[in-house]
Amino acid sequence: MMARALIALAALACFAASLLLPWESLSTLFAADPDLGWALLTELRLPRALLALIYGAMLGAAGAAIQALFANPLASPDLTGATSGAALGAVVTAYLIGLSGAFAMALGAVTGAGLSLLLLIGLAGRRADTSTLLLAGLAITSIAGALTTLALALAPSPFAFYDAYAWLMGSLTDRSLEQLAFAGIPAIIAIVWLASLAPALDRLALGEEVAESMGYSLARLRIRIVCLSALGVGACVAICGAVGFIGLVAPVFARRLTGGHPGRAILPAALIGALLLSLADLLSSLAPLGRILPIGVITALVGAPFFLWLVVRMRWRMQP
Secondary structure: OHHHHHHHHHHHHHHHHHHHOOHHHHHHHHHHOHHHHHHHHHHHHHHHHHHHHHHHHHHHHHHHHHHHHHOOOOOOOOOOOHHHHHHHHHHHHHHHOOOOOHHHHHHHHHHHHHHHHHHHHHHHOOOOOHHHHHHHHHHHHHHHHHHHHHHHHHOOOOOHHHHHHHHHOOOOOOOOHHHHHHHHHHHHHHHHHHHHOHHHHHHHOOOHHHHHHOOOOHHHHHHHHHHHHHHHHHHHHHHHOOOOOHHHHHHHHHHHHOOOOOOOOHHHHHHHHHHHHHHHHHHHHOOHHHOOOOHHHHHHHHHHHHHHHHHHHHHHHHOO
C-alpha cells in the first residue's frame, strides 16, 4: 500500500507540474490578465494534464489485463496491434469517411482496436507462446500501419499527412474539455470494469480448468477484456494519438508490487501508467528552444530498450 501511495503522489506531482510550469510565465500572465490566465489554465493546460493521467492509466490497466489473458509479459496494447488498429480506425473515419468529430473518431478507433485484438486471438490463440504472439502482433501492427498510410494517401485533403503527423506520434497539446470527456469517460469506465475482473484473472493464472471449476466463464472473460481494452484505448487514441510501451512497462513493475498476481496488478499498473505518461508529457513540454516533443517519441525512447531487455531476460531463462 505504501508503494501505491507513493506512485499516486508522484503522478499527482507530475500533474501539478504540467499544470503550473513554467511558474514565472503563468504568474506574469495572471498578474497582467487574470481572466486570460484562468482560461489558459482551465481550457488548455487542465485537459492536457488530465489526459496524460487518464490515458496512461488506461494503457497500464489494459496492458495488465491483456498480459494476464495471454499469460505473457510481452503482451501490450501496442505490441498486440490494438493501438495501431485504433489509429487506423480513427484515420479512416476522419479522412476517408469524412467524420472528424470526436465521437465519430472515437467510435472508429474503438472498432479498429477491437477488430485487431479479435484478429490476434484468432491468429495466435489465447495462450500463445511468446514468439507466436509477437509475430502475430507484428503482422497486425504492420498491416494496420500500412493501411493507415494508404488511407492518408488516398484522402481527399492534400494536407492529410501533415495534419495527422503530430497526432499519430502522440500529442496532448491543444485538447479541449470536450475532447477530455470523450476520451476520459470511456477510459475510466474501462479501467474500473477491468479492475473488477481481477479475481477471474488471478484464478485463470492457476489454469483454465481451475478457473472454470470456480464458475468463471473463459469465453465471457475474453470478450470483456477485448471489448473494454478496445473501448478505453480506442477512445484515447482517437483524441491523443498512438502512444507506445506504457502498456508494456507499467504491468511489469505492477506485478512486483502484487507478488506476481496478474489480476491484482491492474490497478497498480494503472497508477504506474498514469505516472509514466504524465512524466513523459512533462518532459515533452520542457524541451529546449520552446519546442514540444511528441510524447510517443519519448515513451518509445524509454520503452524500446526496456522491451529488448525483457526479451533478452526471457531468453536467458529459457536456456537450459
